[in-house]
Amino acid sequence: MKSNLKVFLKGIVDVSPLMIPVVPFGLIFGVLAIDIGFSPLETMGMSLIVFGGASQIVLLQLFSGGASSIVIISSVGAVNSRHLLYGAVVSEHLSDLKLIWKIVISYFLIDQAYAISNEYLKKNKDQNRYFHLVGAGATCWVIWQSTTFFGIILGAAIPEKLGLSFAVPLTFLALLVNDFRKFINIIVIVVSGLVATLGYNYIPFKAYAIVAGLSGLLVAMILTKIVKTNE
């Protein structure tokens, strides 16, 4: 069995390539948060407390559009509901751990760490294999906090004329690059996008993101069912 430190370091090395896209994402978040009017401390607090890139940008987007707190909080929950899947998948590797470790590891269960460590956890049966997830998660944490910090500093210096708020749809678009190749995903994307755009002014409480997201999931449920029965 490898030492805990070795497994931890392996997690850092494995997740590193996935950190490249996180850098612009964190910078954009910091810049936009300041732009919208959050204080530097609140912006840093968001990255430390929420620690979820996509949901933090959703928070900013809805906040600047004047959505109510309840809508913002449920939208953040909806965006992050994918973690339920991650947790369910990795839970079998963590079932022997003490509760305190589960509490710590949960904080680090983010997209990139899940993607890379799930592979490792499946292949290794060592008792200490979960250190890989901690290493990967901690790496993401350092990158996310430091890029947020630099974004806050840059935020004061970047002119509004550059239209950097356009980076928000672009970063989300970038997260879907692999889904544009799959038929069901394309339909889901178009349905959700249309519902959000057309309902933007008509769905009360600025809940358009939740309504659109649920419509998209409903379409996904129906389409995956149809495709399965045809096979």
Add this chain to the structure above:
Amino acid sequence: MSNWALIIYCGLITYLTRFSMIALIKKEMFNNRIRQVLSYVPSAIFPAIIFPAIFLDNSGLILIEDNPKIIAALIATLIGIFSRSIIATIFSGLASYWILIFVV
């Protein structure tokens, strides 16, 4: 609600999505069907942010003609599909947007 309260609630709900399955629920409760549908969450939710930000103007009205964001987003999508690179997608979109608003 103060900004800090909002941030803390958002953090709590996010943490619960991570912790609940690890700590409270057994894996058997998650069948393949639920797993399959949850894998569509990004495709279902991200467009709700993408589309309005591209197709609506500052006052919330649909703007199709003379909208550089649509063209820039299309270029970014194409680059994304072929490169599969997150960075290339973001920067090709931003670069085309800047060319459209400052040069053309």
